[in-house]
Amino acid sequence: MWVNRTRTDIKAIGHYxxxxxxxxxxxMLLPMVVAVFxxxxxxxxxxxxxxxxxxxAGRLLMLSAPAGTRLSHSNALIVTGIAWLAASLAAAVPLALxxxxxxxxxxxxxxxxxxxTSGLTxxxxxxxxxxxHNMWRHLTHLIGGQGIVVAALSFAIGLRGGAVSLYQAEGRDERIMPNVMxxxxxxxxxxxxxxxxxxIALSTLNIVRGMTVVRGGLHAFFATVATFDTGGFGPMSQNALYYHSPVFEFITLLLMLAGTLNFNLHADIWRGDRGxxxxxxxxxxxxxxxxxxxxxxxxxxxxxKLFGSSWEVVRKGVYHIVSANSGTGHQTLYASQWATDVGGLAFAAVVxxxxxxxxxxxxxxxxxxxxVGVIVKGVIQKVRQSLAPPSAVIRTKYHHLTEQTLTDELVSGALLVFVLYVVTYISGGLIGAAYGYPMASALFESVSATANVGLSTGITSPMMPTGLKxxxxxxxxxxxxxxxxxxxVIASAGLAFRNKKVRAL
Amino acid sequence: MRRIAATLALIVVIALPASAAAAPLSATQILDQRAKLDGQQVALIGEAIGDVLHADEGDVWLNVLSDGTALGVYLPAEMADAVHVLGDYRHAGDIVLVTGEYRRACDQHGGDMDIHATALEVVAPGSVTERPIEFWKFGLAGFGLVLTGASVLYARYKRRVTDGA
Amino acid sequence: MENRFHSPYKHWIRGLFSEVVLLSLFVIALALIGVAVVWAR
Structure with a gap:
């Protein structure tokens, strides 16, 4: 059954x-303070x-419903969907200026x-x-990375009626603590x-290497936010290559890995449960x-021949694997090098x-x-089932925060999202190819965009076709x-449109 | 303006006959011809940007920007002393002519693309970039202020009406 | 398990320290994989 949004629903969505x-x-007051300083x-x-x-604009939208209006779970889902676009529209204003x-x-x-937290630019x-301006670009990583709603929640601004449902809708429904707040x-x-x-670590490095305290400190903050939030922006056009420093790369590797850890895992480790x-x-x-x-x-x-030595393998190979796998997208190669210099296998591994x-x-x-883990476990379970006598009950356990049993529902849920990602990766690649880019590069860029990574083969540039943007x-x-x-979001919009048509007939 | 000046300086230097062994190239040209130029002596012309970053034993990194590409230059610290203005928001950096060995993937520096410089010459001094305030933006800010004020006041008015009723 | 909802704030410095150590070891392990491959060739 499809549930239609009523006028009250739409008002609540508009308000939040x-x-x-x-x-x-x-x-935006933060970058403004930096600019004044x-x-x-x-x-x-x-x-x-x-x-x-x-x-x-926000206050105007808020007029659509009184403060403290209740927000149902499904409406919260729509708010989070729309919020990314609405927030981006707002965040783009100073950048455009x-x-x-x-x-x-x-x-x-x-x-x-x-x-x-993609990092394509x-x-x-x-x-x-x-x-x-760079402060604001990097702050968007921090705001979006921790979650727009989490950001709003923690600053406790007027989300009274909708806090819990919004928080869950943002895709963080695994609760770290009993209380959402x-x-x-x-x-x-x-x-x-x-x-x-x-x-602290990176500004020490920057200042020791001769940057001024203000520049060194800000650059350190930018790099930290961009890596811990697995974003990938950088304040210089060469991105991480600008620093030409293995120490910088090591520190950012740690930050990328820390950023890709589940917050529940952080919580467990900080509770003393290293196991x-x-x-x-x-x-x-x-x-x-x-x-x-x-x-x-x-x-x-x-x-x-180019990147054959072990030091090169570590600094160009392992660095980009971690950067790609954690979804960061910091890059120490020039974009055009991906297609020509690193070879087929390394290219495929990064994709x-x-x-x-x-x-x-x-x-x-x-x-x-x-x-991925659940799907692999599911495959193993299927193989075990096919080998066991028909009467045997095969149960697979896995550990994720608590001991859990693998169910068909879990596996199919994981597979569904897996398939959607793969379809999107390939479709985006085909669209890029249709615009005349080489297939491999187009696929690389499409995966990078969908997985919010930010590594680029150079397709993403101000000159690219508007459609592809x-x-x-x-x-x-x-x-x-x-x-x-x-x-x-799309279904609700579609339904609203369809109903309008029906009413007009 | 700044970009035009830099381009002019570039053209002048490129047009100068026999100023260096090889004709000076932009960073983008070098990047595009990386296979051909690997291991060769090249002359790079561009704007010194950002910072002079210390590496090891008296050597430093300087990044040189031209045509939208910045390339890392590895050089002795005393050679970098010639650079006085580094490009950033407030400055157009010195235009420098760097000669040295181009490495597509430098074995010494973990595969970074760089130029190990043997000479650096400042061909045009940098300058301060004026960043004038654009007054039409006050109009935009005013519009936003009016929007905010009106919305806040209307919300307050509405609350008073509903509370009163 | 029973400390699932215990406060993670109490020993956060120790937790942070073990995260830094473990992640460093992991980076080194990845680097060693790379070095080993080059050496084996």
């Missing part, structure tokens, strides 16, 4: 979308426009890419962009601790996955790493290790919402 947009507007007055004005327009984007669409692309002349706070606590640690990391199906799947793909990338690279993705309940994207934006959006939320 407005709350989130206004929240994004308030968060740095004396970048032209940029300050850009953020003044951003804050007022976002808060204004920066003068570093060819059009508002390009700025919107970056805002959505930032919020979905259409920015121009990034090396001359102001630090305050506490869960949101714990996510921020882990994030704050890791971001502080990373920023969880070893027995958890997700951790095991991810570790095996990264191990096998590192093996593949090493085999691939060592066959090329697979992106496609699989990190852990659930983290900022990583892709199919996710939990689903929109396709990648849809892919980033769909990938971040893991499809079901997106379908809910």
């Amino acid at each position: 979308t407005g709350v989130l947009v206004a929240g994004i507007g308030l968060l 740095l004396g970048e007055w032209a940029v300050t004005l850009d953020y003044l426009c951003g804050v007022t327009i976002a808060v204004g 920066s003068g570093n984007y060819g059009s508002f669409l390009d700025a919107l692309f970056d805002a959505l890419s930032g919020l979905t 259409l920015v121009q002349d990034l090396d001359h962009m102001s630090l305050a 506490h869960g949101a706070r714990f996510i921020w606590f882990v994030t704050a601790v890791w971001v502080t640690l990373g920023t 969880e990391l070893m027995s958890n199906i997700e951790a095991r799947t991810l570790a095996i996955n990264m191990g096998l793909l590192s093996l593949a990338v090493a085999l691939g690279l060592s066959a090329t 697979l790493a992106m496609a699989f993705g990190g852990m659930a309940s983290s900022t990583a994207g892709g199919i996710k290790a939990l689903r 929109i396709v990648y934006m849809l892919q980033m959006w769909a990938g971040r919402l893991e499809f079901i939320t997106l379908f809910a």
Whole structure:
């Protein structure tokens, strides 16, 4: 049965979308403060426009229903779906005013890419962009990565009626703590601790290497946020290659891995249960996955003359496997090198790493290790069943936070999302190919967009066709919402449209 | 403006006959011809950007930008002293002419693409970039302010009406 | 198991430390895979 949205539903959806947009507007005060601090007055004005327009639009939307309106679970799903677009529209305003984007669409692309922690970018002349604008670009990773709703929740802004359903709709329904509010706070606590640690480590490195305190500190913060939130933006056009430093790469590798850990896993480890990391199906799947793909990338690279030495295999191969598998997308190669310089096997390994993705309940994207693990267990169970006598009952157990039994429902749920991801990966690749790009590169870029990674073969550029920009934006959006939320939004819109037509007849 | 000036400087230098052994190339040209140029002596012209980053034993990294591509240059620290202005939001960096060995995937530096410089020359000094305030944006901010104010006031008015009723 | 909903704040420094150590070891393990492959060729 399809449930139609009533006028009251739509009003509630409008109200809570407005709350989130206004929240994004308030968060723009942070880059504005940075701009004031740095004396970048032209940029300050850009953020003044951003804050007022976002808060204004948000407050206007909020008028659609009184504060504290109840939000049902299915409506919450629609709010989170729409919120990514609405928040991106708001977040794109100051970026579009920066003068570093060819059009508002390009700025919107970056805002959505930032919020979905993808990291694909259409920015121009990034090396001359102001630090305050870079602050905002990287903050979108932090806001979107921790979850727009989690962000709003923890700052406790007017979500009274809809907090719990919104929180669950955002795809973090595994509860870290019995109380939703506490869960949101714990996510921020882990994030704050890791971001502080990373920023201290990297700013020490930057300052020792000769950067000024302000630049070094801000660059360190940017890199930390972009890696811990598995985003992939960088403040310079060369991305991670700008630093030419194995120490930088090592620290960011740790941050990427920490960012791809399930927040529940963080919680268990911080409770003193280190064994969880070893027995958890997700951790095991991810570790095996990264191990096998590192093996593949090493085999691939060592066959090329260019990247054949062991130090090169580690710094170009393993680095990009972790960057891809965690969904980060930091890059120490030039985009055009992917297609020509690294060889076929390494290229394929990186595509697979992106496609699989990190852990659930983290900022990583892709199919996710939990689903891959469940599917593998399901396959093994089927084989065991076929070999056992018909009367035997085969049960498979796995450990994910608690001891769990594999059910057909779990396996089919995982397979469903798996199939949706694969279909989207391939469709996006075909669309890219239809625009005239080589199939391999188009597939790489499509996977990167859908899995919210951000590695690029160079297709993503301000000169790319507008249609393809929109396709990648849809892919980033769909990938971040893991499809079901997106379908809910589309279905509701479709139903509303159909009913209108029926009434008109 | 800044970009035009940089391009002009570029054209002037490229047009200068026999200024270096090889004709100076932009970073994008070098990247595009990476297979052919690997291991060769090249001359790169572009804007010094960002920071001079210390590497090891008196050597530093300098990133040079031209045509939208930035390329890492590895050079002795004293050679980098010639660079005074580094490109960022407030500055157009010095235009430098770097000569040295181009490595498509440097074995010494973990496969980074770089140029090991043997000479660096500043061909055009950098400058301060003016970032004037664009006044039309005040209109936009004003519009947002009015929107916010009106929405907040209307919400307050509505609440008072419903509370009163 | 019974500490499922215990406070994770109490020993967070120790937890963070073990995360850093374990993740470092994991990075080193991945690097060793790479080195081993090159060496075996």
